[in-house]
Amino acid sequence: MTSALIDAGLAGAIGRQFASSGPEVSRSTARDAVVMLRDLAAEAQEHVAAVTGIAAPSDNAVFVIDRREWIDANVSSLADLLHSWTPRKKPSAFARSIGSRALAIEVGVALSWMSTKVLGQYEVFTPSELSGRLLLVAPNIVEVEQTLEVNPRDFRLWVCLHEETHRVQFAAHPWLGEYLRALTISFLEISDVPPQQLLSQLTHAASKDDSSGDFERSWFERMMNAEQRELFDRVTAVMSLLEGHADVVMDEVGPHVVGSVAQIRSRFQERRTNPSTLDRMVRSALGMDAKMRQYADGAVFVRRVVDEIGMQGFNQVWESAENLPTRIELHDPQLWIDRVASGVAA
Numbered sequence: 123m124t125s126a127l128i129d130a131g132l133a134g135a136i137g138r139q140f141a142s143s144g145p146e147v148s149r150s151t152a153r154d155a156v157v158m159l160r161d162l163a164a165e166a167q168e169h170v171a172a173v174t175g176i177a178a179p180s181d182n183a184v185f186v187i188d189r190r191e192w193i194d195a196n197v198s199s200l201a202d203l204l205h206s207w208t209p210r211k212k213p214s215a216f217a218r219s220i221g222s223r224a225l226a227i228e229v230g231v232a233l234s235w236m237s238t239k240v241l242g243q244y245e246v247f248t249p250s251e252l253s254g255r256l257l258l259v260a261p262n263i264v265e266v267e268q269t270l271e272v273n274p275r276d277f278r279l280w281v282c283l284h285e286e287t288h289r290v291q292f293a294a295h296p297w298l299g300e301y302l303r304a305l306t307i308s309f310l311e312i313s314d315v316p317p318q319q320l321l322s323q324l325t326h327a328a329s330k331d332d333s334s335g336d337f338e339r340s341w342f343e344r345m346m347n348a349e350q351r352e353l354f355d356r357v358t359a360v361m362s363l364l365e366g367h368a369d370v371v372m373d374e375v376g377p378h379v380v381g382s383v384a385q386i387r388s389r390f391q392e393r394r395t396n397p398s399t400l401d402r403m404v405r406s407a408l409g410m411d412a413k414m415r416q417y418a419d420g421a422v423f424v425r426r427v428v429d430e431i432g433m434q435g436f437n438q439v440w441e442s443a444e445n446l447p448t449r450i451e452l453h454d455p456q457l458w459i460d461r462v463a464s465g466v467a468a
Contacts, residue, residue, distance in 0.1 A: 129226040130201040136230025137193035141237045144189060144261025145268060152260070155278075156186045159258050162279045166286040169375045174287070175433050176440070178294035184256045189237040192259050196233055199247040206307050238262060242285035246292060246299045247306070256289050258282070270389040276382045283375055287368040295440045302360055309353045355449040362452055363439065366420015370428070419452055426455040427463075435463050 147155075163184040171177065187195070243257045258281070267277040292299045377383050427436045439445050439462070451458035 127204045127222055127225065128201055128229065129222045130197050131226075132223060133200075133226035133230040133233070134194055134197040136227055137197065137233040137237065138190045140231060140234035141189045141193060144238075145265045147264065152264075155260050155264055155274075158275065159186045159260060159263065159278055159282070160184055162275070162282045163256065163258065163286065166279065166282040169379055170283060170286045170290055170371055173371050173374045173433070174290060175437060176290050176294050178290040183254055184258065186258045186260050188261055189259060192237050192240060192243070192257060193230075193233045195243075195245065195248075195255075195257060196236075197229070199245065200229065203247045203303070203306065204310075206303075238265075241266065241281050244285060244288035244292060247303060254289075254293065256285055258285065266390075266393070270386070270393065272386050272389060273382045276380045277386055280372055280380050280383065280386055283372040283380075284368045287371040288364065291364055291367065291440070297443070298360075298440070301443050302357070305353055305357050305360070309350060309357065312347075312349050312353070356446075359447055359449045359452050362420035363423065363447060364420070366418075366422070366424045369421045370424045423447060423452050423455050423458075427459060430455070430459055431463050438463050 167180060185191075237259070239262065240259055241262050242259060245255045245257065248255070263278060263281055264274075267274050270277070373383060373387060375383070380386070424436065427439075439447065439458075445462050447455075447458045451461070
């Protein structure tokens with residue numbers, strides 16, 4: 123899929139050029155890791171279904187990939203998403219040509235870094251023929267388990283549980299992916315800023331000292347107008363719910379399945395909250411800090427609701443877009459319970 127807004131071929135080429143291959147392991151070790159990840163992804167289906175109580179199609183298309191393949195998949199997704207976007211202000215042909223290359227360079231560099239961090243991904247923003255793929259980035263999973271010094275099988279299953287939960291969220295509720303895609307395109311369409319200019323503004327804003335005192339809003343959000351902010355709040359609430367739900371499920375499966383889950387969670391959380399100086403700078407520039415908050419905020423919401431009204435009561439959240447929590451409700455779960463699930467007993 124190509125888009126006039128981004129030179130997808132250039133973005134992929136740059137991303138692949140700068141991406142490292144990952145930890146050095148023998149060919150047999152790498153092959154064994156791939157086989158195990160495929161098997162554990164299949165096993166995770168049963169455990170996630172038992173915890174969530176959600177029945178989802180079981181045709182799990184699992185792809186165990188390397189970093190360069192992850193870059194290619196995400197360039198394709200981005201190009202497909204931008205293909206659906208019609209900017210309000212159409213640039214000249216010359217500006218489009220220059221802009222598509224400039225955006226490709228920035229995206230390629232960003233993806234090369236992200237390709238070393240992502241453990242797995244369920245593809246939502248993809249061309250229709252590729253939709254529904256569950257991606258597991260083998261070199262990153264192996265590298266993290268080595269760094270944390272945790273049991274490889276336990277860690278790999280733990281990761282598979284998280285990604286399988288995302289598959290269940292979208293596969294069992296097809297409206298959810300369409301809703302999230304529509305929100306994202308709407309957000310782009312109400313912006314008068316070309317994508318390459320937006321990225322430059324974001325990088326500049328990330329490098330500035332934030333002394334405004336507005337701690338409820340990030341520097342990214344304070345660049346938005348009211349219409350953009352309203353849509354951004356809805357996207358943030360959805361993403362926080364999805365990530366928090368997956369985090370809760372992967373831990374709820376428990377030590378009878380993942381024997382060292384407590385150790386893994388403790389060491390993994392330490393890794394999340396204490397990145398290196400370089401990682402901290404890059405995460406800030408790319409807005410990844412917001413994703414870290416999504417895990418925490420969403421998990422608190424899910425645990426509180428499940429404690430109050432049980433998993434079946436919580437699952438009302440997946441029935442329609444109207445049942446999704448607002449950003450305010452995410453931080454005050456009782457408001458969501460009163461609005462959506464009042465009268466439901468645990």
